[in-house]
Amino acid sequence: MITIKGRIDSITPWQKKKKSVKALPAEIWKNEEIQRKSTKFLGENNRLKKLPKTISDLENLVFIDLRNNILTSLPGTICKIKPLKTLLVSGNQLKSLPATIHKAESLATVDASNNKIKALPKTINKSKSIVLLDLSDNVIKSIKKNIYEVGAQIILKGNRIIELPDANVKNPALKMLDVSHNSIAHIPDNINNVLTLTWLNLSHNDLSEIPKEMGFLKYLTFLDLSHNSLETVPEELCAIEFALKTLLLSGNMLKYLPKNINKLKRLQSLEAADNALTGLPPNFSDLKDLKSLELSGNKIQNMQEMSKLKFVEHIKMARNELTVLPEDLPNLKSLISLDVSGNYLKVIPDNISKIGTLKSLSAAKNKISAIPESLGEDQLITELDVSHNKIQGFPQDLKKLRCIEVLKIAGNQISALPKSLDVMYQIRTLDVAGNSLTQFMLPKTITSLNIAENPVFHPKDDDKSIFSQFAEKDHARLITVLDASNTKLPEIWDSICKLRVLTVVKLTQNAISAIPEDFCKLRMLQEVDLSKNGINEIPDKFSQLQNLRKLNLAHNSLKDFSESLCDLHQLEVLNLSDNEISILPEAFGEINKLTKLVELDLSYNRLANLPEERWDVLASMKVLNVSFNSINMVPADLPYLYRIEVLNAASNDLTSLPSDIVKMTGLKSIDVSDNLLEALPEGICKLPCLTNVNVADNKIRQWPSKIEALRAKATVNMENQSAYKQRDAPDDALKAGEVQTDAEDDSKR
CATH class of the missing domain: 3.80.10.10 (Ribonuclease Inhibitor)
Known part of the structure; x- marks a missing residue:
């Protein structure tokens, strides 16, 4: 095994300071025993810029881990390593995968997420060994139809894809496809040609309709259409009656569910939260295999159709318009958990105690004034949440609730708890916040x-x-x-x-x-x-x-x-934030061991400057907020925070930004409004991930040559620029020509 770990002393014996490795030791390529016997290459969390072509000399590698480096490319020779099964290269700056990746005859798992990859390899469909290909969080805008011929699980979430390609392929093989968190607005009508699909995630896109042909994917067991702009779901989808087990429709604009949804005989989990549903279709109770039902955040006023689901185990009806629970609630013979929080309930009915299988009840944020004395009879209630109601007292006989493990009664009007509270011998979590205890x-x-x-x-x-x-x-x-x-x-x-x-x-x-x-x-x-x-x-x-x-x-x-x-x-x-800190330690970089720090907030303090050196120690940082201070200069080393995503330096005294800001390749949002900037560096327009720029209220008169290109891809606030802007001097500052005397100094003390 070869281990190339950052911040260790054993890579180069003469190196006394612990530092990230930027290049591979030459000893690797000179030692035949290492080349012959090594099966794992662990080089994660360093600053490697390049992987040499001679990597293929390590001919018995099975596992390569190069996550979180700054690699811009991978040598094609890596595909010549015949035993290689796993390649982990997420968190780099790769622009592409090797074109010959299909020739890696044993390669099963490739994780290249969080890079700058623009496209899949053209011959990816020729790979016979790949089982999992993760290209999430890259910059892929389009995909070719040969993707349907890859017999693997492909993850493309968090890219820039606007449509799925035409599915007119001869040899479909794709089994699982995740294209969530993109901008997909179109699915081809012939998607049913990819009959091999068993798992499809289209959530968090821009879909306004679904082709009816999707109902002919007869082996599809999992379908996620949540968080789109769907107003209807085609009835044809119900034709997947003997395969579909999970259907996720939350976060759309649905007013009703397909009337034939009861035909989905194998459906076990249905989620349609945060829509505009007012009820359920007739015969909904025919879904005999349904185990989990999530309908929170709708406009449903009653649970009549649900109370007939004798085999359902979990129901979530939070944030609806329920005023009462149905009288036949005990018909839910298999119910384990019920969530009716955020409704208009005034009473928890006594007959809820007749649901012998019930273990968890959440009725928070209603108008309930009491907990029924019968709750817990012939039940083993382990979780009860009645927070934020109008409850003034608690049942005095707690023996019926002795099995409770989680009790949440926050935000009520309770001034005392029963002395018998200790009979709850299994209670682990107790939340009584916001009462009068x-x-x-x-x-x-x-x-x-x-x-x-x-x-x-x-x-x-x-x-x-x-x-x-x-x-x-x-x-x-x-x-x-x-x-x-x-x-x-x-x-x-x-x-x-x-x-x-x-x-x-x-x-x-x-x-x-x-x-x-x-x-x-x-x-x-x-x-x-x-x-x-x-x-x-x-x-x-x-x-x-x-x-x-x-x-x-x-x-x-x-x-x-x-x-x-x-x-x-x-x-x-x-x-x-919001303290009176005026200075950071002088040797901030040298003494700093905060190598895992992701978020640092120093806003609303009295900082006049930031340490100049060794910001590379904080290379893991993603969010830095130093707004509302008096900082007049950005440290030259700050761009070494190449993983940073959010930088807020608003309301300071900055006059310029570093020219090499282009190194901050992960930057998504920058706020330097209300400073004294007179210009912006050209590199700010080259940042690939930038989506939000606020440079308002400065002194900028000369803009970068490609500022319009930046405005086309990001939200840019450029308003209120004034060449005459200046900071007011402090009250105790001297005017021009004045000299402070000892007497004046003593009086100030």
């Missing part, structure tokens, strides 16, 4: 607790408060998620710091002014939200939280970017 006894099995927006007692007021209970052994070893936001916490209590297995803690919108050092002992933490407090300092021991993935310290009073943050090598999201 001051105190209750925590069940000893709780692992996830949300008490946000309650007037709960604090330890100083009650030694048996909820927070004091955290110190008990059972809670200290079980609670992994805690949300105590907006509970007027004056500090992070010692009991919170004893929750040793805590992975998520949210204490936003309190009155916390400091982070205690004991908090830094919670080393299993992965997500911390301490935003909207009064914290002015981050302790040095914060670096001990080595498992932290998300950290939100926005809206505080931090004045420094603590160097301890630079040691959080697992951190992916860091939000320090």
Whole structure:
């Protein structure tokens, strides 16, 4: 096995600094034993620009992983490696695949997603071994009809395809096709020629109609037409009566379903959420094999036809216009989960307790005033969500609900919970946020607790408060998620710091002014939200939280970017917006270990500049927000953030952008509005993924020569340019010719 890993010392023995590999070591091509015995080539997450033609000398390779490099091409010789089965090259800058890829006689899996590939190889249909070809998130605009002759699963989602090619082919072989998230507006009428199709995903496109011939794809088991602009579905689709098992129609403009939908004898899953349905067709209950029904987000006023589905197991009717549940609800003999949240229900009927198979009930966001006392009789309810209703009390006898694992009663008017809460001996998740609770006894099995927006007692007021209970052994070893936001916490209590297995803690919108050092002992933490407090300092021991993935310290009073943050090598999201930070650490690049950071928000601070060097350390970053500061220059190294997708530097003092901005090839959105820019670099028009540009409110008078081409493919805001624009001087700034005296200086102090 050959392993070429970035940030290691073993590639070149003389290299002391850990750095991404840019070229393959020459030793590979000089060592015959390596060439003969190597079966795996692992070179992911580096900065490799080129793969040499001599790669074929590694004649026994079975697996090649070159994900997340900066390769622009692959040598054709890679197809000469006879045993090669798997080729992973996603996250590069490839413009094409080798034209001879069909000659790779063992190649079964190719992942070339997230590149710049413009077309499939012309002879791809000649490949006899490919089972999976993933070309998602590229820039493919059209595909040839020979795609139908590839006997594989082909994934082309997230490209720029506007239509499927004509299907007049002699030897159809395609089994699975995913062209979701494109701009497809047309499907050929002869699509039924591809009889081999068993799985087809056309979701998230621009389809306004479906050809009736699609109903003749008699072996199709999966069809996804969701998130298009369909007003009707052809009746002919119901002709796939003995094959179709999954039909997804959500996110369209359907007013009704096909009247013969009951002919789909094998249909097991039907989703038609977020349409304009007002009811179901007659004989809908004939769908005897139907197990899952999703009709949320429609205009359905009753469930009469649904209550006859004796074998359905899961029904979602959220966000409709239901005012009552049907009297014959107990006819749903196989029902396991029912979601009727977001309707106009005032009552949960008592007879719901007669559905013996029911385990999960969600009736959140209705007008329900009580939970029926009978709920749980002859049932094993494990999940109950009645959040955001008008419930004032809770059933006193909880023995019927003793099997509950998830209980959500947030956003009601509950001021007390029964003392018998501990009979729920299996409860794991408890959400009581947004009520009027001051105190209750925590069940000893709780692992996830949300008490946000309650007037709960604090330890100083009650030694048996909820927070004091955290110190008990059972809670200290079980609670992994805690949300105590907006509970007027004056500090992070010692009991919170004893929750040793805590992975998520949210204490936003309190009155916390400091982070205690004991908090830094919670080393299993992965997500911390301490935003909207009064914290002015981050302790040095914060670096001990080595498992932290998300950290939100926005809206505080931090004045420094603590160097301890630079040691959080697992951190992916860091939000320090709306603080008082004026400078980043001097050796920001040298000390920075944030190699996995994807999002960084430093907006609304007092930064005058950014560090000049080593931005390449943050090469994983996709979102950078430094808006509303006073930054006057973009660091020369910033374009090395070649994976960045969103850059927001609005409302600063920038006078120019780097000429090599063209290196930021993944950039999709850039906002540099309200600065002092006088020109834009030509390279900004060459960025392939750019879709949103905001350069409004600057001083630009000279535009790039290809600005119109950019406006044709992206939304560009160019308004409000003024050559006279300038920043107002600070109140304490000296006027021209003035000299500050010692006396004046002392008075300011």
